[in-house]
Amino acid sequence: MRASLIQIAVDEDEPVEARRQRAAALVREQSGSDLVVLPELWTTGAFAFERFAEHAEPLKGPTYETMADAARTAGVWLHAGSLPERDEQGTLYNTSLVFSPSGDLAAAYRKIHRFGFDKGEAVLMGAGDTPVTVALPDTTVGLATCYDLRFPELFRALVDAGAETFVVPAGWPERRRAHWTLLARARAVENQTFVLACGTAGTHAGVPQAGHSIVVDPWGEVVAEAAADEEILTVDIDPGRVAVTREQFPVLKDRVPSLHRPA
Ligand SMILES: O=C(O)CCC(=O)C(=O)O
Numbered sequence: 618m619r620a621s622l623i624q625i626a627v628d629e630d631e632p633v634e635a636r637r638q639r640a641a642a643l644v645r646e647q648s649g650s651d652l653v654v655l656p657e658l659w660t661t662g663a664f665a666f667e668r669f670a671e672h673a674e675p676l677k678g679p680t681y682e683t684m685a686d687a688a689r690t691a692g693v694w695l696h697a698g699s700l701p702e703r704d705e706q707g708t709l710y711n712t713s714l715v716f717s718p719s720g721d722l723a724a725a726y727r728k729i730h731r732f733g734f735d736k737g738e739a740v741l742m743g744a745g746d747t748p749v750t751v752a753l754p755d756t757t758v759g760l761a762t763c764y765d766l767r768f769p770e771l772f773r774a775l776v777d778a779g780a781e782t783f784v785v786p787a788g789w790p791e792r793r794r795a796h797w798t799l800l801a802r803a804r805a806v807e808n809q810t811f812v813l814a815c816g817t818a819g820t821h822a823g824v825p826q827a828g829h830s831i832v833v834d835p836w837g838e839v840v841a842e843a844a845a846d847e848e849i850l851t852v853d854i855d856p857g858r859v860a861v862t863r864e865q866f867p868v869l870k871d872r873v874p875s876l877h878r879p880a
Pocket residue numbers: 663731732762763764765767788789790793796
């Protein structure tokens with residue numbers, strides 16, 4: 618399975634619509650890939666909080682339409698990263714979209730763990746409440762977004778729902794890059810899954826982005842890692858490695874779920 622992670626630069630001097638069209642062109646160029654991934658909140662920038670409301674869209678807004686068309690044209694599964702979604706009640710969500718190669722929506726996931734503590738996304742957006750998996754032809758993908766990476770219980774829930782590969786779009790800041798790499802590897806090794814984590818490049822709202830998109834295998838080894846600038850990271854992975862790893866080193870069978878519930 619060939620996957621391409623589009624580590625697009627998100628800078629404020631590029632208008633949102635220009636970046637939307639540029640992202641679509643980059644997706645169309647990946648027609649030889651099976652799965653293409655964009656990062657978190659790449660239309661606005663994950664730290665450009667004041668832009669969320671201005672550029673929020675209904676689920677089936679301009680980003681949805683543009684990305685559905687790009688997936689269809691390229692003939693790829695497309696995790697189109699996330700966008701600021703506004704629902705019919707006016708609540709904003711950090712929502713990821715996954716399209717099939719025919720351009721149909723295969724899954725939507727509203728980020729569960731909002732970042733910012735008492736400001737930013739944590740106060741401006743609503744929280745999702747549903748872990749989401751989506752079955753691709755070669756692997757079942759579990760969806761998580763950026764800060765979610767710090768919450769292993771979400772990833773266990775996704776494993777229990779059948780996930781063999783985690784796709785994690787992010788807008789991770791450079792100053793915590795060491796955490797990004799460590800957490801991506803931890804989620805892979807503890808769950809014996811692939812992790813495809815796609816960050817952004819550039820600087821927005823004064824926050825330099827880490828880039829360093831990363832692909833980790835079920836043994837926790839780094840298959841490929843991008844540098845800091847805009848880059849497309851393309852890897853060939855064998856999803857069959859998940860079953861083999863779980864068979865040969867069956868730690869997931871030794872879980873004691875009864876101890877994980879409150880007494
Ligand atoms: O957890 C972190 O250090 C970064 C999280 C983040 O930037 C986000 O979720 O948008």
